[in-house]
Amino acid sequence: MANESEPDNPLPVDFVPEGSVETHRVSDGEDWASVAAQYNVKVEDLIYFNFHTNVPEEVNWYLRRNVGCNVSNDDGLNWAFSSSADPGLIYIPASEVTEKEAEDVTPVATGDTAANDSALRLTFSYNRESVTLDSIQTLEEMPTSESDPLEHDSEAGFWYELRDADNTTLYRQVIHNPLRYDAEIYLDEETIVRQVFDDYADTFDLLVPKLPTATQIALFSSPLNPETLGEAATELATFSLTEGGVT
């Protein structure tokens, strides 16, 4: 028996998610990842769409009860898709691309990136006073990660945004702060502590998608101070991607 847990308020055994665009009959050799890729949806989104949970034990419970999975490929830890599952049906949500096309929204980075698959490596230098964009290198046939959500509330941390000429954000990536004003000190395998540098100046790179309409990159950061690192990030600097200078 796979690791299972019955949810508190389980969905009906014949639950069909609202908005399902297709019914998929599972078969031998498939798994969540292969089905998700087939329909251009995220694995976790596909699971949640079907079962309203991503908790592994609850997913296993639904796989047995609702999908009728009856084989395991990992010594019984998880149920696996197979042709013998009865009824063996999972439901497919609308893909991101389909939704985007249907709503005719402003093109976002994920779509542009998929079509383009080229990247820019931006090299910056910084010190206590300023950040400078030193160079832009184009890398053809270089994939980049999909965008983080463009819509968000006030947040602490560091991220960058690619924007078009109208200042519309096309792509956003949350990253660990590359402006190193402190460091993790590793005392042993169990103990990490942090200390602040007396002074700092260094360089860093960002690998960003080469978007046809992106003209600038904006860097956002919370204060570089351990006592105030929770303050909401503000725009630190904006650089032209066409001229290599501060806009």
Add this chain to the structure above:
Amino acid sequence: MSARDGTVIGTTILQDSGKKGFNLVIVSEGYKRAELPTFATDAKDFMDKFFMTPPFDSHQAWFNVYRVDVASTDSGAKDPAGGACGGSGANPATYFEASFCWNNLPRLLGCNSDLVRKVVNAQVPKWNGILVIVNTTTFGGSGGPVAVFSRAAGASEIGIHEFCHAAFGLADEYEYYGGCGTGETGHDNYTGAEPAEPNVTANINRNTLKWGSFVGRSIALPTTVNADCTKCDPQASPVAAGTVGAFTGAFYNHCGAYRPEFDCKMRTLSKPLCSVCQYRIEVKLKPYAPLGDFPQPKPNTGVG
């Protein structure tokens, strides 16, 4: 000038998964030319460890791995004795100037990351992540644009931890800044904005928690409460390892900020990455997956 203190020998492909893959580059520092076979073994050992670490174990075919051999004039790393450093005084001439007490911080092992990236730009222009192995058996390492770690037992975990910062934007999940028991102030209660990173939060509303879909309905939120916010929480986990909830203490604060699991490699080097961190990594790696090649079910994930 350190670039005179050795020679760039060349690059070897340790794993070739095709041109679309995520390009991981392992660089030698402080190995003399005659010691490069040792580096080859160290790089292979690291690669094997990396691909035994979930979720990378399920996505090995998404990576290309390169080894860049750089011979140094001398072996090891600098270890300044003066001032607060208190090291051995070793001063080997190495290509990337690796040194303990980097930036005047005792125990911090760093190197000239700018020079590392210039060398790698020439050797593997489409690099995604760089790790530097320093030929010393003293435990240490550092992060930033390249991950640096020594040959000491367990130090490769530093490389993985720092790689997860640099490549996937994961936050630290430990609940202190200068260390538990140091009496530090200013880290008792996080009152700031919601952290942008995916694996720490100040919001434990079940309906809006950023990793809420991973949390079972029977799991209490918060899952642990620190009884004394002036200190790190000493309690053991009240739930089984791997349970996702909202555990008090994260993002350098004893209270007010929460982590997804009781432990995680972003909190303790020797532990596995938590489920939420693994999910973030998989999302960010997806564009590097070869068509038609998808991960097999992972133990106890319920996704297969």
